[in-house]
Amino acid sequence: MDLTSVPRIKLANLPTPLERAEQLGKYLGIEQFYIKRDDLTGLALGGNKARKLEFELASVKAAGFDTVITVGGQQSNHARMTAAACRKLGIDIKLVLGGEDFSELKGNLLLDAFFEAEIRYLNGSDEDADLENMMNRWKSELIDSGKNPYAMPLGGSTPTGVLGYVEAMREIGTQIKHKNMQLILPVGSCGTLAGVVLGADIFLEEAGIIGISVSRTKESIYERTRKLIDETKKKFRLREGYKIQDFDVYDNYHEVYARHIKPAKDAARVCAMTEGLIVDQVYTAKAMAGFFDLISKGIIRKESPVIFIHTGGMPEIFAETIKYGEYQGCVKFSAKEYRSGK
Ligand SMILES: Cc1ncc(COP(=O)(O)O)c(C=O)c1O
Structure with a gap:
């Protein structure tokens, strides 16, 4: 073909x-x-996910789904890129993410929020079976509320x-x-x-x-x-x-x-x-x-x-961050003292 x-x-x-x-x-x-x-x-x-999504989301669009739910770890690149692509295509996006606890949204997770994806976070597990189970339950809720969701498997x-x-x-x-x-x-x-x-x-x-x-x-x-x-x-x-x-x-x-x-x-x-x-x-x-x-x-x-x-x-x-002092190649100078020639 x-x-x-x-x-x-x-x-x-x-x-x-x-x-x-x-x-x-x-x-x-x-x-x-x-x-x-x-x-x-x-x-x-x-x-890499952009290549998969070109085909996967074309078929989602053609089938008339109005929402995509997908799964991944806390720093899932797949989730971030799917969220961005869904925004571009006017499809609603929900993410089931999991892994270690966090107090700040950073990296990919920050971008998931940037795209205003609705996130359900499974604190303490990023096992495939747990995440898929949570995704399927959310899918049923969405269907009950009149939505037409597509559950995209891990990694597309x-x-x-x-x-x-x-x-x-x-x-x-x-x-x-x-x-x-x-x-x-x-x-x-x-x-x-x-x-x-x-x-x-x-x-x-x-x-x-x-x-x-x-x-x-x-x-x-x-x-x-x-x-x-x-x-x-x-x-x-x-x-x-x-x-x-x-x-x-x-x-x-x-x-x-x-x-x-x-x-x-x-x-x-x-x-x-x-x-x-x-x-x-x-x-x-x-x-x-x-x-x-x-x-x-x-x-x-x-x-x-x-x-x-x-x-x-x-x-x-x-x-990730590096604390000041851990990287020897960076030295701070006081601007005030520097200007005064000290
Ligand atoms: C940066 C990066 N490299 C490689 C992979 C692995 O690709 P696949 O899940 O298709 O094996 C992923 C998947 O999430 C990824 O985000």
């Missing part, structure tokens, strides 16, 4: 740049190292949403031509990985794909991703009868979802110091840390091009 006939609404600035990262490549010993800048998709500070990872990354692989195929490229990306709810695997199979020649888990076990990622690929193939009659290529998943580069860890902080520092590049601590820094380790173990081939898919997550950076 030709994907151009599937309903799609423009929400992202595409194509995103495929940037050569020479300094970081040199540091890692990879000559052809690229970063696919999906942090620059544009929608409400960007990220549905067969329709998967098309966003199938199309992203078409985009990469127009930006670089090479057999045996290796693609590296972080994995959460698996919709991005499913699209990358399916799209690489259609549009790229023999690409190797490596997903780095930020939360789930390897087994759970294989199961969810393969299921999503099968459902997408069936629904849109893609690659019927073909065996989908293999992909590798590593689940040893995180502790608990959303928790910041030292290897990710170190990897973020390397990105900042070599490329002036920002990676977030929940997704992209963990994937970078995993990627660095896989290079040191000889698992990444250094002789063929490597593409790191930067999936965004920028607002989470601003959920």
